[in-house]
Amino acid sequence: SLFHRVFSEPASALDHFRRSLPTDVVAAARWETLSLRPGSFVNDDLEQVHSDLLYQVSLIGDEELLLYVLFEHQARPEWHMALRVLDYQVRIWSDWQSKHLSARALPYIYPLLMYNGERHWNAPSQLAELFSEQYRPLFGPYTPVCGYVLQDLSAMSDEELTGEVYRHLALLLFKHARKQDFWSRVPAWLHLFAEILTAPDGLTRLRVLWRYILITTPRPAPQEVMAQLGDTLSETTREVLVTWAQQLRDEGLQQGRTEALQRQRARLLRLLPLKFGELPKQAIDTLETADDATLERIEEQMLLASTLEEAMR
Numbered sequence: 045s046l047f048h049r050v051f052s053e054p055a056s057a058l059d060h061f062r063r064s065l066p067t068d069v070v071a072a073a074r075w076e077t078l079s080l081r082p083g084s085f086v087n088d089d090l091e092q093v094h095s096d097l098l099y100q101v102s103l104i105g106d107e108e109l110l111l112y113v114l115f116e117h118q119a120r121p122e123w124h125m126a127l128r129v130l131d132y133q134v135r136i137w138s139d140w141q142s143k144h145l146s147a148r149a150l151p152y153i154y155p156l157l158m159y160n161g162e163r164h165w166n167a168p169s170q171l172a173e174l175f176s177e178q179y180r181p182l183f184g185p186y187t188p189v190c191g192y193v194l195q196d197l198s199a200m201s202d203e204e205l206t207g208e209v210y211r212h213l214a215l216l217l218f219k220h221a222r223k224q225d226f227w228s229r230v231p232a233w234l235h236l237f238a239e240i241l242t243a244p245d246g247l248t249r250l251r252v253l254w255r256y257i258l259i260t261t262p263r264p265a266p267q268e269v270m271a272q273l274g275d276t277l278s279e280t281t282r283e284v285l286v287t288w289a290q291q292l293r294d295e296g297l298q299q300g301r302t303e304a305l306q307r308q309r310a311r312l313l314r315l316l317p318l319k320f321g322e323l324p325k326q327a328i329d330t331l332e333t334a335d336d337a338t339l340e341r342i343e344e345q346m347l348l349a350s351t352l353e354e355a356m357r
Contacts, residue, residue: 046256047095047115047158050214052080057099059208061111064156064195073109077102081110085135093118094128098136100151108151110136114192116159117218121167129155129192130171155192160218165196209239210249217253221260227269234276241277308339312346320352327356 050056058078062070081098099111114129116122133153140151159165168174170191172184180187197205197219205215213236220226240246240253257265309331316331317323323331331339342355349355 046214046217046252047117048097049252050210051097051113051115053210054078054080056208056211056214057097057113059211060113061099063207064193065111065154069109069154072103074102074104083139085112085132085139086114087131093122096132103152107149110140110151110153112136112153112155114155114157116157116161119161120163121159121161121165123167124174125157125167126169126171126174126191129157130188130190133190156195157192158195158197158218160197162198162222164199165194169194209236210243212236213240213253214256217256217260221257222262224262226257226261227263227266230265230269231272234272237273238276305336305339308336308343309334312339312343315343316346316352316355319346320355323352327352330356 051060057080058075061073061078062075078099078101081100083098084096085098086094086096093116095115095117097113099113101109101111103109112132114132116125122128133155136153137150141147157169168191170189172180172187172189175183175187197215200219202216202219205219206212213233216229216233216236220229237250237253240249243249312331313323313328316327331342334342345357346355
């Protein structure tokens with residue numbers, strides 16, 4: 045979600061592309077034409093580990109370049125990523141071709157993979173590397189020549205992540221938020237948090253970043269860091285951050301209670317038929333609407349009850 049929020053903003057995306065693409069590619073693009081294309085090309089079953097955005101920009105001479113940014117947010121590298129990227133590229137070209145039926149030439153795609161896992165990325169970046177070497181000279185001419193450009197945040201220095209402040213902070217969080225020493229790094233970033241607030245929607249941006257921190261980092265914020273945030277961002281802003289933290293904790297507790305209730309309900313829907321046979325609709329409706337205390341009582345009564353009615357009363 046943070047990746048989409050930050051890199052869907054044209055200013056953040058433009059800054060990232062200008063800093064990440066080769067200089068000759070940057071020079072060939074007409075950046076005033078940069079626009080975000082809607083939709084995703086990630087497989088539904090991979091949405092939890094892949095996020096993607098597709099930008100379009102005109103090249104000098106009016107050809108189109110598609111900038112495909114794929115964010116890999118899982119702990120370890122995906123060995124066959126080059127094949128996945130090819131699959132996504134084919135989907136992009138197919139979608140583009142269906143909307144430009146009279147076009148003879150396909151647009152170029154520049155695939156950029158961002159990765160923030162704990163292990164350094166060691167998977168092949170070129171499709172050819174996924175095939176055995178023995179017959180590569182023989183079958184190489186019939187193998188697609190394609191790959192992706194990797195940005196392994198864990199292998200990059202913090203100095204390489206500078207730039208537009210929203211993007212800058214997001215990249216720092218992607219790199220460090222899961223580490224045990226995260227909060228010791230925050231004081232060095234206080235000026236960035238302060239700069240965020242100078243934007244018209246600065247408080248909203250800060251909330252997005254703060255929520256990511258609270259969800260991701262393994263330890264709660266130390267009091268001294270919160271005090272420094274208050275000194276830098278104003279006492280009012282610090283109080284807002286504390287309030288957001290409490291709201292997020294409350295959401296987590298409520299979600300935990302909801303999930304526990306669903307597990308308890310599913311357990312009874314599985315166990316009661318084993319003892320009493322198929323459940324009538326009225327009993328199922330009772331279980332579907334019962335609170336945790338009622339479900340707990342039914343589960344206790346079920347152990348000694350000889351009939352479903354005795355268990356459910």
